[in-house]
Amino acid sequence: MDDCLFCKIVKGDIPSNKVLETEDALAFHDIRPQAPVHVLVIPKKHIASALTLEEDDVELVGRLHLVAKQVAKDLGLDEQGYRMVTNIGWYGQQTVPHLHYHVLGGRQLSWPPG
Ligand code: 5GP
Ligand code: ZN
Numbered sequence: 151m152d153d154c155l156f157c158k159i160v161k162g163d164i165p166s167n168k169v170l171e172t173e174d175a176l177a178f179h180d181i182r183p184q185a186p187v188h189v190l191v192i193p194k195k196h197i198a199s200a201l202t203l204e205e206d207d208v209e210l211v212g213r214l215h216l217v218a219k220q221v222a223k224d225l226g227l228d229e230q231g232y233r234m235v236t237n238i239g240w241y242g243q244q245t246v247p248h249l250h251y252h253v254l255g256g257r258q259l260s261w262p263p264g
Pocket of ligand 2 (some may be wrong): 151154158197249
């Protein structure tokens with residue numbers, strides 16, 4: 151999508167601090183980290199949110215989880231644990247309408263979220 155921020159990051163029109171890249175996914179550091187480690191895992195394909203996922207996306211979503219797992223291992227989150235979360239829509243406080251998983255770690259996180 152032309153005016154999508156994360157599609158621009160995928161295309162390289164907007165720079166990002168990449169952690170990992172595969173054929174269909176990208177992981178990069180969040181510009182405003184909320185934890186010592188805060189990485190975003192996104193599909194290269196534009197999908198607005200988890201609410202617009204379709205049957206054809208099932209494999210892709212699985213691969214996004216594997217990319218997130220690899221990121222967690224590479225950045226040393228696997229021993230202590232971490233959180234993977236995706237915000238959806240207005241109440242979910244989603245600000246970028248391109249599916250992304252936040253991978254947050256490196257400190258004790260609280261639950262429930264605000
Ligand atoms: P959301 O609020 O939609 O769940 O998450 C969007 C995330 O994207 C936020 O954590 C925000 O800090 C991050 N973000 C927004 N613009 C940019 C950017 O240009 N580059 C990077 N790396 N992250 C961004
Ligand atoms: Zn997009």
